[in-house]
Amino acid sequence: MVGPLSWLLASLAVLAVQASVLTLQSPRLTVSSSDAAQLRSEPLSLAHKVTPPVELRATDTLKLTFQIVDEDGKGVQPHQTFVRFYDEVTGEEGIQPVKVTAGGKAKLELNMARPPSSLPPSGKDPIKVSLYLGSFKHDPAQYELFDLFVPPSQPPAQHADEVFFHPRPEIFHTFRPEQKVPPKFVSAVFTLLLAAPWVVLLGLLAHIGPQVPYLFSSGIFPFIATLGAFEGLLVWYWVDLHLGQVLLYGAILSIPTAIAGKRALAAVGERRLGKSSPK
Template sequence: MHFSQPITSALLLVAAGLAQAASSWSFDEGSLLITAKKGSDTVKEKLNAKSPLSKPIALGSTDTLKVTFTAKDNGKGKRPHQAFVILKEQDSGLEAPFPLTLKENGKAVVQIPQKEIPVNLLLSDKPLKASIVIASFGSAMGFNAPAFDVEITTDPNVAPPQYEKPVRYGKKPEIHHTFRADPQSPPKVVSLIFALAVVATVPALFIGWLVLGANVNHLTKAIGAAPLSHATFFGSIVAMEFVFFMYYTSWNLFQVLPVIGVVSVVTILSGTKALGEVQSRRLAGER
């Protein structure tokens, strides 16, 4: 039976496509090594990609688990994009991945001391399931299969590790705030000293007016020209001082601010007219 050249080429292309689609990752030359703290090898086993080890491997508190193998893509040694040894706790399903160091020829190695295994896995009552995961870009199927079991043994002379649950968002106990006490007024003696200092400035004010040549005779002219403006302006100044006094003695800030706002408006409106009247007399040449 003979095939024409176009049919033969098509069959070859289909066969090549099937071969490429059927390629997958695996490993060979796998080994497992348990190294004690002093450097002596206690356990050495060969790993098989098709079947896991039949017996669990004991990992002591000072031991280090070393896994080596050659990653292969369709039977050829090659560096994959990622390769992990994953330890899994049987009851909770929690996993801890340990990445392998990879070379271009596919050689992979990882060392896992017991102290680097998470606490929640160390406290497991059952052996940990160890799987090997190999995957990469491209069409080749990844590899994920159980390889061996690890039985954690702890030092009886050392307290077992304690697992602390991570902080989660959720309902928390009610917080009761303790506010600071209200600020207290200074001692009366200090207040009296400053009050006397303020009162002492009043004679100094009148002396300054006399030295500068203040003309008291203009008081009657000012009140006669704009009695309401001058009286309101002077009264607003006294009212503002009264507000400060009340704030010092009993009022709080929320009581003071509205009153200050009203008094300030009155001061501005009356002061504009009162001071305008004084300016008009000064422009007229009165001193």
């Protein structure tokens, strides 16, 4: 059975482990150009920031190397290790995770030819670079590393469909002008032309006189009625119908008109034969 003293000692030991602080060993930054020439290489001090600030060109590469150790100088792999880029003026920030080996060795490489998406947009002011360490067994640690100037940010490439999401010009509908009506005199002339056949028909009816009732016989009148229907169809076309409708209705009306016309011719022939036969 564990006594109270043993439990207290164990608790103090746990607290001592949890209170241990992680530190960086041999931190160093290196700036190289595209041809692998070193432009700057110096150790980092955890007591104060690097001066002057680090400046990168569009083709430069920044390498940050260090080892994470505990109070005994033993390499430790924290549960979380990341670098924070922060612009104090705009408030933009970005987080870049750092891979750490089991022995605590870590390296971060920042290639400006292909900058990571975590890097905030650059401005006239420097970006603050900080290192954060998080562990379940050690106290969290934060180290202010250096100030960083990066090349001006380029505008993002325009998407092919981006133009469809911007305000478009207002659409104005152009309506067809009103249909022009011919002068009344022209309309009257063509109306008389359309009515001319009926005027001639009435004149002929007046000429034949006593034979008018024969036109209303069962053999002749249907043909006259279908002819009148054709005249009414033309008037309807003038007022409301379209050409396609007139052709359709005319084709349908032509069937009874042909039948009635054939019957009318037969009736007229029978009448003539009746008159010419000897009594």
